[in-house]
Amino acid sequence: MPLIVKDWLADHVEVPADLTAEQLAADLVKVGLEEEAIHGAAVTGPLVVGRVLEMTPEPQKNGKTINWCRVDVGPDHNDTEGARGIVCGAHNFAPGDLVAVALPGTVLPGPFPIAARKTYGHVSDGMICSVRELGIGEDQDGILVLTRHGFAEEDLNPGQDAIALLGLGEEVLEINVTPDRGYAFSYRGVAREYAHSTGAKFTDRGLPTGAEPVPTADGFEVQVRDDAPINGVVGCDRFVTRIVRGIDPAAPTPAWMKHRLEGSGMRSISLAVDITNYVMLDLGQPLHAYDLAKVSAPIVVRRATTGERLTTLDDADRTLHAEDLLITDSPAGAGSRVLSLAGVMGGASSEISGTTADVLIEAAHFDPITVARTARRHKLPTEGAKRWERGVDPLLAPVAAQRAVELLVDLGGGTADAAVGDLDDTAGTTPQKAIALKVTEPTRLSGVEYTPEQVRSTLEEIGATVTEASASVEPVETLLVTPPSWRPDLTGPADLVEEVVRIQGYDQVPSVLPAAPGGRGLTAEQRTRRSVARALAEAGFVETLSYPFVGTPEYDALGLPADDPRRVSLRLVNPMADDKPLMRSNLLVTLLDTVRRNVSRGLTDLAVYEIGLVTRPTPGAPAAPTLPGGVRPSDEQLAALAAAVPEQPRRVAGVLTGKRELAGWWGVGRTAGWEDALAAARLVAERARAEVVVVPDPEHLPWHPGRCARLELADGTLVGHAGELHPKVVETLGLPARAAAFEVDLSVLVAAASSEPVAAVPVSAFPAAKEDFAFVVDGGVPAEAVRSAIVAGAGELLEDVALFDVFTGEQVGEGKKSLAYSLRLRAADRTLSAKEVRAVRDAVVESAAEKVGAVLRG
Template identity: 35%
Template sequence: MKFSENWLRSHVSTLANRDGLAATLTAIGLEVEEVTALGDGLAGVVVGRIVEAVRHPEADRLQVCKVDIGNGEPLQIVCGAPNARVGLAAPLATVGSNVGGMSIRAAKLRGVESFGMLCSAKELGLDSDASGLLELPADAPVGQPLAGYLGLPDASIEIKLTPNRADCFSVRGIAYDVAAALGSEVAPMDNAPVPAATDATVEVALEAGERVPRFVGRVIEGVDPAAATPVWMAERLRRSGVRPISLLVDVTQYVMLELGQPMHAFDLDKLEAPVVVRPARQGEVLKLLDGRDATLDGEFLVVSDSRGGRGARAVAVGGIMGGEDTKVGDSTTRVFLEAAHWVPSAIIGRSRRLGLHTDAGHRFERGVDPELPREAVEYATRLILDIAGGRPGPVTESTVAGALAAPQPIALRRARIARVLGTEIADAEVERILRALGMDVAATAEGWQVTAPSRRFDIAIEEDLIEELARIHGYDRIPATIPAGPARVAAASETVLPEADLRRHLVSRDYLEAVCFAFVDQRLLEAWGCTEGTVPLANPLSAELAVMRPRLLPGLVDALARNAARQAGRVRLFELGRVFAADGERQPGAPAPRETRRIAAVACGQSIAEQWGQKARPLDFHDLKGDLESLAAQSGAQLAFRPSAAPFGHPGRSADVYRTDLEGGEVLLGWIGQLHPRLARALELDVDAYGFELDLEPLQQRALPRAQALSRFPAVRRDLAFVVAEQVAWADLAASVRAAAGEVLRELQLFDRYQGPGVESGFKSLAMGLILQDNTRTLTDQDADAVVSRVVAALDSSHGAKIRG
């Protein structure tokens, strides 16, 4: 929210200077992001009018102007602005003044004397526009100091509001907080009802139920179409970040900024009664004020007129933007003012679906005072009549019975204030603060009955009132105390490996931790083939963040791709986070999406960092597999790998990862492998990327450590080489070996894989070492040979493996 300092001070009187006012706003929760001083140091700058302009004899782009400043003889000014012309009123910096750090003095420009400088808005520090002279209204008083004429000095203050403070999207709403914090009062507004001068009305029908419970309108006829926005209004708008357009549009913007109620003005000659507020039809198209065509559906609300039939033509998207067909223009003399209350649930997310962000939509999404529409229409009427004349009709109001609930009183106990804040606030101070905030306060034996104004949607329970007291009384005045009471310390379970250990281990293997958005683009998931069971957001921040992620890898790979595109040759990232899946179709009141903690990593580039001690080689599947097995070893997990059919994995270079549990069964953990080349092309990834993603909870499980004596007897090793079909996985062979060897097998090592001369095509040779040991005796050769015989027989019968000759 951006506003003019002088505008705020017109609503609340305070002796605080600019810095003090900004500090107060921040202290009470209205964080000041920027303060831009305007019009400081304009002494000697006056309103001038060009009465003569001729071409400079020595320069094509310069003009020699005669400028009247009201003291008799016009001043001669050499000016290069393209909009300098006879009759133009513009700021003139006289000799001796200082503009933008430059002292103005008489000078000769290309041989022609100049006694001052005609100024642009940027040169005066009032705006960023440097395209030409600042054009003042034609009736600007010649010779008057510019600062006095424009209401300067001033400042443009921008504050950052939290979503619950929708009432501060107006100057008057901010004034209540400032008055409470600085011990002042908000000045009353003279907003008496404007009596009707005609019987002209527009019939309005509400067909959207409780989504639009109030709609207020008024017809004004005989408006002067040539009336211009007065300087004081235009400057307040400009300093609030709104560029003036035309009187009728500017009045609606001005009322919205001052009171907080968005409004719209229709050209009544382009509107056909009755007006109907209804849900949009599927596929209905409306041309908006910005020239874009909006395609709507039943979730949008529209204001429609009866051109082509009752409610047939949409003329505005409710709570967001008006339509092109009925907008006011330079020839408008009959206007229909509209101010409605659109409930937040009917507006939230609709602007983003249209690719828009409007001030009206921003306010309605957060909540606007339902009692404001009539007040706003009356105020806008008075402004239009004062500036452009006209004959108003009666105010018409349409409401939905029972849809507008009155604020309910809240019991506030003084004992509860002391309990929550840890300090007492005097009764007189409590009442002063609450009344300054616009609340009705009635004393009771235990405290007060407080009724918040209708604009304060965030006040619902006693703690909300206590928060208001703390905020205005001052957090710095609340003593810091250490909570009392017994502390309960729970020891972490030894059967669960801490996440911090996993993080430290991956960092030790040269990975960097990344934090990616929990929301992803639906199109990205389509490229990955991961659209099943996804959870779409009802109110996404943008189309690129519209779905809750079902996997960590898409976000991590996107981060890897961004780094690789910026010449990062070796990228290694990991993330611990949640993924989300829907359990069937989501319905109102249905259980929340299923959340699963996962750990994932991605890598590309060289297998080791650049150095001179080892020859560089590209990363491959086995490098990442080694990192994963090293990570699993932290919890003592035994992993098994099976060929994967995941659509995003490279065929033959990806696998599903299983963990062997304590009972000998297997639990699916996740996936490891290289990205499919087709996916890499779709992601515009020019490097071979590898990654893994595992469920975190089963990976963290570990058995309690149990001490046992080491065997006093020596181990025996037997090496075997088998020829087996190429498609047989080592994991399957290893499982058969362990089952056949029994408890005396202490370790199984695969130390060679061979294909080539001496091995039939379609087969491979695998050499393994069996480490055998018993805790009760020394194994004999006969014992070892018996184990080897069982292993050979098991591999032959189960996998067709033969001892290599």
């Protein structure tokens, strides 16, 4: 986000001398530029200019040599001998140098308070500061010698306030700029918005002044050969070149420019590079400086070819993509050579160095989509790319280039070359199309009464050209509004209405709560979703939210076979991350990644769940048609579009690891198991009011082959799975042993839910009869099957049935197991007789024997 230095803003717009960062934030928020943060003064306390009088090297036992210095810090701060004694470990300065001295009481960034302290056998009465210690750069070469950093010696005096000198006492405002308002990534744009908010006088320094020379025939040759434009838009429609010869390679960046750059969040590098960055921040036009000696004409702007590589300025060797737009040249005998990624980052082969005397300035205009894709593809969100992808004024290039040339001449001692290049595709730099706007439209859309004069004057204030539509057939006045070149976001009447409302003041728009139409509320699915979420939270689960993007490795981690239908995923054309280009086909794959991340941070006792959509494309489904713009698609086109949209069911998934019941003075606790996952899945079905049947599923990864349950509707429709995760999956993901999980299809449950209204069950005042059964069954018979047989036999008098014991051993026979159930019987209108209870008991035994071959254990 842009950082705003007040004195730089004042170059473009009149600001009060006492303007604070808080007031500036309040003024800008009125026009939609929100405050992100206010960064306080970097240094407080007595930081002063000092002159080194004496420097005595003193070798130490540890092999280090320190300097015992006597420094003149002015009559108000010196001791009785006219200086202060300070210990310093750096060696890049000498007697006579002017430096920044932090006296006791100063607080440097960190915070790092300075006090007099005894060290190396001396009392160091302050500290001689480096650039890094002052928080104004990363230079670690040693002490900040002021005369080497753009300050003239005649302007410096011992004792002078160094905080004001270095600009360390100012507050800096950081603002949040929405993606559609790229012009606000410059002081020119922010100053314009400040003027809109306060009425202050604004001077547009981005308009041509007449000082810009016209293109010449001998300008540095540039060719654009974009054979594969994106969406039919050529990647570069303007390319201005200027040359400055004979600059002093050792010329320093002046202190005022360093202060402004560093206050705006940019590091000072070298004069030529700093100037291009300065002009970019000032006007909003990204520039690039080449060492002219390392570039050969002609420059060719083209797309990359297969196998091309580029070492960028960050020393990274990058493999280029066919969509990348490149700046190239053709050295004699070397073929085509890549100089930079257009609009993103330059290459190391032509960078400015300590020997550069002749500079080639590039001020171009690139396609926002091309630059945005390249920046994301190579993970290079550079300052230039941020501006290009939001839209840059196509008329700004020659103005910005001239500004850079003037600064190089003034500060670097160079000479502007008479050769001027300007390859201008007029299709890219002609004014935008005029937009027809009814003067009543702002009032209609906002509910605020705006006069025609207010509408017209506001649009002219933002830089638009406004004329009346001729021969209008409309009953109200219609304006033809041509947006300014720096506002590519203004494309329709609604955009213009937003500008009128924004400039006139959002506070004028009344807050009106729309009346809710009667008879409407949450849908059945919405109510079920909330009920499920509440039930799982009450059961101790924590809801999470994960991105629905996955890659093949995530499916591999679940052990899914190559032909598993869950591997059929929708691939995104422009994914957020290259390693995750697929839309998830199941919910567990992303939830497990959340669990893995928590476990890796030491949180091993987890019970988490997620409710979200998955995408299940049908193999061979037709591709979505490209619909026409500006007209309503036909019914056939809409039907084809609907047919191409993959199924997106809503699912619920949960994972349990570690302790389900924590240990404490009450006991050792209990480890989560497959039964907890199954209980949670059944809870979801219960809250959805759908009856499900639980059967074993011996082969369904990522679950354990012997501890996985399949949940179905009565007609066999799959609802989901629950149980313990496969040991290999647990190992691959680094989860605690015996982790359990469930995933059910909420859309299926909602469709199968009972439509009958929920009826309250009367509470019987009559006593219950309790009966216990222990059935011996084959080891492979599920307990759920035995329970279902009991329910069928007990009939209407059964109030509750619960499994309370499972036993295996010699007493029940090999391959057998004993399942013990407790039944509670009750009638609503009477006390059950012994005969009725006995009849129920006999029916239960008979049903269990008939349905699952159960034998009542003696």
